[in-house]
Amino acid sequence: MPKNIIKVENLNLWFKNKKILKDMSMEIAEHEITSIIGPSGCGKSTFIRTLNRMNDLIPTCRITGNIFYENKNIFSPGIDVTNLRRRVGQVFQKPNPFPKSIFENVAFGPRLYGEKNKNKLNSLVKKYLERVGLWEEVKENLNRNALSLSGGQQQRLCIARVLAAEPKVMLMDEPCSALDPISTAKIEDLMQKIKNDVTIVIVTHNMQQAARVSQFTGFFLMGELIEYGKTNDIFTKPRCKKTEDYITGRFG
Amino acid sequence: MKKSRLVFQKELKKLRQDTFEMIALSKEMIEKSTSSFVCFNETKAREVTEMDDAVDKLDKKIEHRGIEILATQQPMAKDLRLISGILKIITDVERLGDYSVDNANLTEKLSEKPSDEFTQHILNMKKTSIIMLDKCLLILKNGRSKELSEIISMDDKVDEEYYKIQDTTVKYLKDPKKNKRDHESMIALMAARNLERIADHISNICRRSYYILEGEHIGKNQTF
C-alpha cells in the first residue's frame, strides 16, 4: 500500500438534520487515482467537497470527525482554507471556465498567488495548456473567450486552471458526465498522465470509467462506505453483496 | 434486490441454458461412445459422430453470444466471471465431444468385443467421469461451490483405472502367448487414454466453475 495523502476518520456530515455521510473512514493513496462510485444521492459529491472544505459554503452543514491532509487536520482552527483549496483543487461536473480569456483562466491561480511577471505567466500558461493537450488547439488565439471552446475543451481548460495552481490532490466531480466519448477518453488519458504529480479522487456515475481509470475504488451507498479496495478486485469479485448488486446493475 | 437490466438477465439465462445443454449433449456422447466401444456396437458409434455436429454448433453459438453480451452489456463482477468462465468451459466441453468421437471411431477399428479385463475398467472410468460431470452441472446450476474440490479429486480415481489398463496392456504385450490380442489391447489403451483426458477436461470445468462462483482459483499452484 503506497503512502496516504488524505486520511478520513469517522466522518459524519449533516445538512440541517439530514445525515448525509455516516461514520466514514478511508485513506487515499498518494499518486494513485481513487474513484468513488455509488447511486445518486449516496453522498459521493458531498464527500469529496468535504476534502477541500467546499461544504463550508453551505451554512446548514455540520461535520464531526477528522480529515487529515498530509497529517494535518483540515478542520483544526489553524488551517488556512484558501491554502488547503490551493493544495486540493477541484474540477466540477459542468465545465465552468471563467468568462474570461483562455489565458486569464489558466493564469488565474498563479496570479492569485502573487505571480505578476508577464513572461513567467506566459510560460506557465503554455506549460499547463500543453499538459492538458489544449495548447495546439488554442495557441493561435489565447485571448479568445474561454466560453467559446467546446465542452470537452472547456473541461480540459478547467483542469489546466486547477493544475496551474500546482495542487497535490485534484478532486474531480463527475468531470466527464457532460462530455462525448472522445473528450472523455482525452480526459481519462490526461488523468493517467498527471497522476504521478497529482493524486486524483474522482466521483463518477460511470462504473466503466471508474474501472478504466482508477487503482482504488470506494462504493458509497446511502452515505456509507460499503466497500473500499483495489479497483481490480471490486469489479471482478466484490466482497460485499450490495457492491456486487450495484456493479452488476441489479440495483433498482 | 429489484429486477433490473431485464434484457441482460434474459441473455445471461439463455447463455447458461445453452451451456447446460452443451454439457448434457457431451455427457450423452461420452456414455454412448463408451457403450459403443465396450459392446462393439458400430451403429451407436455413428450416432456419436452425428451428435458432435450439434456440440460444435453450440460451441460457436455460445462463444458468439458471449462476446456479444460482453460488448453490449458490459457485465461486471459475477456476471463477467460467468461469461468469461463459460467461454473457457465450452472449449473443454467441446473437447469432451471430440474425445467421444475418437472413442466411437476406435469402435470401428475393433475386430471383436474387447475383453472384460479392459471394459470393466473403462466402464468404471466412464462412470466416475459422468458422476463428476453431473455433480459439476448441478453445482453450476444452483451456485454452491462447496463440493467442487471433492469432485476434482475424483479425477484421481479415473487415473487409477487408467493405470490399471496400462498395466494390463503391458502385461498383454509382454505375454508371448497372447500375441493375437496386441491389436485389441492397443485400441483399448487408446480408448482409456481418451477417457482419462475426458476426466481431466471435466476437472477443468470444475475448476472453472469454482472461479465463476468464487472469483478465485481453487487451491494453489494449479496447472491446467
Added chain:
Amino acid sequence: MKNGRLAREKIIFTLIKIAAFFSAAILILIVFYVFIKGISVVDFKFIFEEVQQRDITKGGIWQAIVGTVYLGLGIFAVTIPIGISAAIFLNEYAPDTKLSRVIRISIRNLAGVPSIIYGLFGLAVFVHFLNFKTSLLSAVLTLSSMTLPWIITASEESLKAVPFDFREASLAMGATKWQTIKKIVIPQALPGMITGSILGLSRALGETAPIIVVGATFYCRGLPDSPFDKFMALPYHLFILATQHVHIQARQYALGTAVVLIAVIFIMSITAILIRYHYRKKKYA
C-alpha cells in the same frame, strides 16, 4: 378540441401583440408630438447660449443643460460607489437573517416612494438640517437618495445573475471571498450594474418635483460656481415655460426644451445599451 386550443392560442397571441404595439405607439406619439412642435426652436443658439430672462426667444437654455449634466455627474459620483457597495454587501456578505430581509424589502419599497416625498426629505435633511441651503449639492443628494434604491436593486439582480459555478470555481482555486468578488463576480456583474445605474440616473434627471424644493431655480446668471449655488435644470425650466411663463412663444420653447431633455436621456439610454452590448459581445466572442 385541438382546434379550440389552437384558436385560443391565436387569440392570446394577438392580444399580447396589440398590447405591445399599443405601448410602443404611445412612446412614438409623444416623441413625435414633442419633436414636430419643438424642433423648430432648437438650434445652435438655443443650446449653447444662456437664458435671457426678459425675452426667452433671445437666448438659449445653456445653464439648464449644464445644470442637468452637473446633477447627473453628481448623482453618478454619489450613487455608484454607495449603491454598488451596498448591493455587494447585501448579496454577498449579509447573512440571510430577518434583519437583512427587512433591509432588502425596505430598499425595494423605497424605489416606489413618490419623488415629491424625496423632495420633502431633502428639504428637511440636506437643506435645513445639514444646512446646505437650496443648492446643487442638496439637489444631488436628494436625487441620489431617490436613485439609490433603484441602483441597489438593479445591482443586486445583476450580482445574483452571476452563476454560482464561477464563484465556486474561484473559491475552489483557493481564492478568498473578496478575491472572488473582485476578480470574478464584479467584472461579470458590472455591465448589468452600470446599465441599471444609468437607467436609474436618467429617471432621476427627468424629475422636477424634488428639485423644485431643494435648489433648482428658473433663472440664474451664469453657471453655478460651487455646489452650494442654486442651479437651473431642464425639467424645471420646461415646467415653468409650459405653465407659468407669459411669453407668447413660451409653449413652443417649452417643447424645444423637451426635445433637448429627451435627447439627453436618450443618449444616456443608448450609452447603457452600448455598454451592455459591448460586454455581451466580449463575453461570447
